[in-house]
Amino acid sequence: MDQIALTLLNGLSWGMTVFLTAAGLSLVFGILHVLNFSHGGFLMIGAYLSYTIGARLQAGSLWQFLLIALACSVAVGLLGALVERFVFRRLKRVSESYSLIATYALLILCQGIVKVIWGIDFLSVPPPSELGGAVTMGDFIAPSFVLFVIACGLVVFAIMDMVLQRTEVGKRVQSVAIDPWMAGLVGINVNAVLSWTVVCGFALAGLAGALLSVNQSLSPSMGSALIIQAFGALIVGGLGNIRGAFVASVLLGLITSFGDRFVPDVPGLFFFVALAAILLIRPQGLMRGLR
Numbered sequence: 001m002d003q004i005a006l007t008l009l010n011g012l013s014w015g016m017t018v019f020l021t022a023a024g025l026s027l028v029f030g031i032l033h034v035l036n037f038s039h040g041g042f043l044m045i046g047a048y049l050s051y052t053i054g055a056r057l058q059a060g061s062l063w064q065f066l067l068i069a070l071a072c073s074v075a076v077g078l079l080g081a082l083v084e085r086f087v088f089r090r091l092k093r094v095s096e097s098y099s100l101i102a103t104y105a106l107l108i109l110c111q112g113i114v115k116v117i118w119g120i121d122f123l124s125v126p127p128p129s130e131l132g133g134a135v136t137m138g139d140f141i142a143p144s145f146v147l148f149v150i151a152c153g154l155v156v157f158a159i160m161d162m163v164l165q166r167t168e169v170g171k172r173v174q175s176v177a178i179d180p181w182m183a184g185l186v187g188i189n190v191n192a193v194l195s196w197t198v199v200c201g202f203a204l205a206g207l208a209g210a211l212l213s214v215n216q217s218l219s220p221s222m223g224s225a226l227i228i229q230a231f232g233a234l235i236v237g238g239l240g241n242i243r244g245a246f247v248a249s250v251l252l253g254l255i256t257s258f259g260d261r262f263v264p265d266v267p268g269l270f271f272f273v274a275l276a277a278i279l280l281i282r283p284q285g286l287m288r289g290l291r
Contacts (some may be wrong), residue, residue: 005140007261008254013146015253016153017189017212021246022237023156024204030240031177032193034091037103039205041110042079046072046209047218048118049101049145051125062128070209073203080202111220123218131214145214152211156204161257164242173197179225212282232275247286251278282289 025039048074059068089108091099131145164170175183176193185188216222233252237244254276259270
C-alpha cells in the first residue's frame with residue numbers, strides 16, 4: 001500500500017509540475033491561438049533568475065523563496081510585454097506556420113541568452129529549510145517539497161479558474177477569445193485584453209520556473225524538456241482550456257507514474273501511449289474553449 005501511495009503522490013506531483021508549465025501556455029493560446037514554443041524558454045529564465053536572486057540574497061526560508069518566485073514572475077511578465085509588443089502583434093498578420101517558427105526562434109534565443117549569462121553547466125537551487133524534510137502520515141513518508149508542488153498547482157488552478165469564471169476581467173478575456181470583433185463592438189478594448197493576457201501568461205511561466213527550480217536541474221535544455229510535456233497536456237485537455245489542461249495534467253501524471261512503476265525499463269513511455277490513446281478516442285481533447 002505504501003508503494004501505491006508513493007506512486008500516486010509522484011503522479012500528482014508530476015501532474016502539477018506539468019500544469020504549472022502549461023497554465024500560461026494555455027492562457028496565451030486561448031486568447032491568441034498561437035502555440036508559443038518560447039514559453040519553455042521564459043520558464044527557464046524564471047528558474048535561472050530564482051537561482052541568481054536566491055544566491056545573492058542567501059535566501060533559505062520558505063517566505064523568501066515565495067517572494068523570489070513572485071519577483072521572477074513580475075520580471076518575466078515584463079519580458080512578455082516586450083515580446084507581445086514587438087513579436088506577437090506582428091504575428092497577427094501572418095500565417096500560423098510563421099508564428100510557430102517565430103516562437104521557436106524565441107526559444108532558441110532564450111537558450112542562447114542562458115548560455116551566455118549562466119553558462120552550460122548544470123545548476124541546482126537548494127530547497128527552503130521548511131521544505132527540505134518529509135511529512136510522516138502513519139507508516140507513509142511524503143517529501144515536503146512534493147506536497148508543496150502539488151499545493152502550488154492546486155492554488156494556481158483555483159485562482160485562474162476563479163478569475164476566468166467569476167470576475168468581469170475573466171468574462172472580457174473569454175469574450176475576446178471567442179469573438180474579438182464582436183467584443184470590440186460592445187466596448188471591450190480588445191488590444192488591451194490581448195496584451196495583458198499575454199503578460200499574465202508569461203508571468204505564469206516565470207512563476208512556474210521559479211517554483212520548480214528546486215526539483216529541476218537547471219540547464220539550457222530545461223525549457224525544451226518541460227514544454228513537450230506541457231504541450232501534451234494542452235492537446236489532451238483541449239487547446240486553450242484551463243480546466244482541460246488541469247485534468248489532462250493530473251491524468252497523464254498518474255498514468256505516467258504508475259506506468260513507470262510497472263515498466264521501469266522504459267521511463268516516460270506511458271505518457272506518449274496515453275497521449276496517443278486519448279487523442280484517438282477524443283481527438284478534439286477533453287474540453288474545448290478558454291474555460
